[in-house]
Amino acid sequence: ATSQSFLKSTMPRLSPRNILFASSSFLLGAWAFKKVNEVSGPAFEPIIAACSDSSIPIEDFASQTGYHAYEPKVGFGAFNMLVCLITQFLLELRQTPPAGVLGWGGVILSSLPYIVMCTIEGGRAGAKGPIRYPIVFGLLNQLFGVSVMCPLLWIPSYIFGKGNRDSTVSIYRSCCSVFFFLPILVLSMIVFVADTGKYLWMLSAGILGGPGLTLLSALLWVDKPPSTEDTKAVLSRLKATYYAYVVSAIIGWVGWMILVFIAYENYGTSTTGMLSNLWNDVWINAGPSVAFMTIDTIVLYLAVVWCTAYIGGYSAGIKSLLLGPIFGPASCSLVLADLELKSLDMIHVSAKEEKKLS
Numbered sequence: 001a002t003s004q005s006f007l008k009s010t011m012p013r014l015s016p017r018n019i020l021f022a023s024s025s026f027l028l029g030a031w032a033f034k035k036v037n038e039v040s041g042p043a044f045e046p047i048i049a050a051c052s053d054s055s056i057p058i059e060d061f062a063s064q065t066g067y068h069a070y071e072p073k074v075g076f077g078a079f080n081m082l083v084c085l086i087t088q089f090l091l092e093l094r095q096t097p098p099a100g101v102l103g104w105g106g107v108i109l110s111s112l113p114y115i116v117m118c119t120i121e122g123g124r125a126g127a128k129g130p131i132r133y134p135i136v137f138g139l140l141n142q143l144f145g146v147s148v149m150c151p152l153l154w155i156p157s158y159i160f161g162k163g164n165r166d167s168t169v170s171i172y173r174s175c176c177s178v179f180f181f182l183p184i185l186v187l188s189m190i191v192f193v194a195d196t197g198k199y200l201w202m203l204s205a206g207i208l209g210g211p212g213l214t215l216l217s218a219l220l221w222v223d224k225p226p227s228t229e230d231t232k233a234v235l236s237r238l239k240a241t242y243y244a245y246v247v248s249a250i251i252g253w254v255g256w257m258i259l260v261f262i263a264y265e266n267y268g269t270s271t272t273g274m275l276s277n278l279w280n281d282v283w284i285n286a287g288p289s290v291a292f293m294t295i296d297t298i299v300l301y302l303a304v305v306w307c308t309a310y311i312g313g314y315s316a317g318i319k320s321l322l323l324g325p326i327f328g329p330a331s332c333s334l335v336l337a338d339l340e341l342k343s344l345d346m347i348h349v350s351a352k353e354e355k356k357l358s
Contacts, residue, residue, distance in 0.1 A: 013160050021310045022156040025303060029152025032299040036145055036292050043288035044085065051084035068196070071206040079211050082142060086209025087202065090191050092289040098266045099281040101192050102259055103293030106329070107146070108188055109255045110300040112181055112248040113332040114150060117307065119177035120241055123170070123223060124163030131157050138214030147296040151303035159310065166343075173223050174240035178247050180216055184208070185251070231347060238344050245337035252330030259328070304332045312339045 050056070050065040061084075062069040068091050075083035093100030122131045130136065130153065140149045190204040207213065226237060267274040282294045301324075309317025316335050323331035 018159050021306065022159045025151040025155040025159075025306055028299060028303060028306070029148050029150070029155075032295060033144065033148045033152065036148065036295050039291040039295065040288040044089075047085055047088050048081065051081045051088075069202060071199075071203050074203065074206040074210040074212055076211060079142070079209075083206045083209045087205045089289050089292075090205045090208065091196060092287060093293065094192060094196060096287060096290055098262050099278075099286060099290045100293075102262060102278070103282055103290050103297060104188065104192070105255060105259045106297030107293055107300060108184060109252050109259070110297055110304060110329040111146060111184070112252045113245070113308075113329065113336060114146070114300065114304050115181045116177040116244050116248050116333065117304070117336065118154065119173060119180060119217075119220070120169055120244070121158055121162060123173045123220070123225070124165070125167035125225065127161060127163030129157050129161030130154075131161050134217040134220065135214055138217060139211060142209070142211060142214060145292075145296060147299035147303070150300055151306070155303060155307050155310075158307065165311070168226055168234055168237035169241060170223055170226055171237055171240040173220065174237070174244045176219055176223070177244045179219075180213075181248070183213060183216070185255075235344065235347055238340060238347065242337055242340040242344065245333045245340060249327070249330045249333035249337060252333055253327050256328030256330060301329050301332075304329065308332050308335055311336070 047067065050061075050067055051070075053065075056064050058072055061067065067084075067088050070084045070087040072080045072083065075081075090104075093104050118131070118134055118137065121127065122134055137149060137154055140153070187204045187208050190200060191208065194201040194204065226233065263274060263278055267277040282290055286294065305317050305320045305324075308320050312335060316339065320331045320335045323334060327334060
């Protein structure tokens with residue numbers, strides 16, 4: 001009886017659809033892991049060696065290695081090497097305009113719907129497994145890259161451990177899903193605007209490369225699952241989730257317009273010529289950091305589209321792709337917001353029917 005109950009509970013999660021979406025996502029992540037190591041591995045090896053050399057005093061790091069100084073305090077000891085590496089990584093992006101800002105900007109914009117999605121879905125009733133531990137995923141993202149970990153582990157973990165989509169999360173969690181990406185946006189702007197010789201730049205680059213931003217997810221430890229299920233409370237929570245996606249969509253669209261403007265300013269107004277010159281800069285003739293970010297941007301966007309298709313059906317995925325040229329990665333936020341809006345409409349209809357019956 002116990003084995004039959006176990007099989008009954010696990011079989012729906014092992015459906016052909018789940019296996020298709022999870023396995024294809026995993027393969028995309030595995031390909032991204034292989035590719036980013038091919039394009040950046042050889043170039044990063046001497047930097048990693050220098051950053052890992054404990055015999056070099058921190059205050060003499062720049063003079064002895066020729067690399068940019070870094071702020072070890074934001075690495076909390078265990079992540080000092082990563083902070084050092086990302087500081088050099090961001091410096092190369094900063095020194096490679098406009099490809100550097102376009103690549104980094106693409107990843108950041110693709111991350112907005114992903115951050116909201118991770119925060120929301122990890123808090124739904126019935127959610128199980130790794131998706132309930134955003135700090136773990138955040139640290140893995142820092143170590144291996146978000147374009148690797150999202151399709152390789154998070155999406156399969158979500159597919160086989162997702163909670164009830166009809167359940168709602170607390171308003172606090174929805175607000176956190178927006179708050180988590182705001183520091184990333186501010187720090188990214190500083191990295192591409194501030195003087196690289198100033199401490200502000202070094203500190204901002206270090207925070208982006210360290211575990212501090214990931215540890216913000218500890219704020220979710222005080223989140224309490226919703227205890228009231230009356231219609232008014234459910235509607236309020238659904239609206240909060242809807243607005244979280246809307247905010248990420250608005251910010252993402254503004255960011256996309258900025259990147260499009262930068263591209264046209266630097267590569268001309270001819271769409272064909274612009275795309276050709278852009279591709280040469282971000283891939284064909286790109287340095288290791290820019291090429292890394294190009295892979296990150298494309299893979300992360302496709303992964304979020306794929307997850308959107310899983311949540312809302314193939315039509316949701318297709319809609320995200322069709323809206324992509326206009327809204328960029330914010331298209332996924334728009335589609336996910338629309339799914340929450342449909343849930344709101346269904347509850348409104350149910351509430352009206354209940355009133356008629358009473």
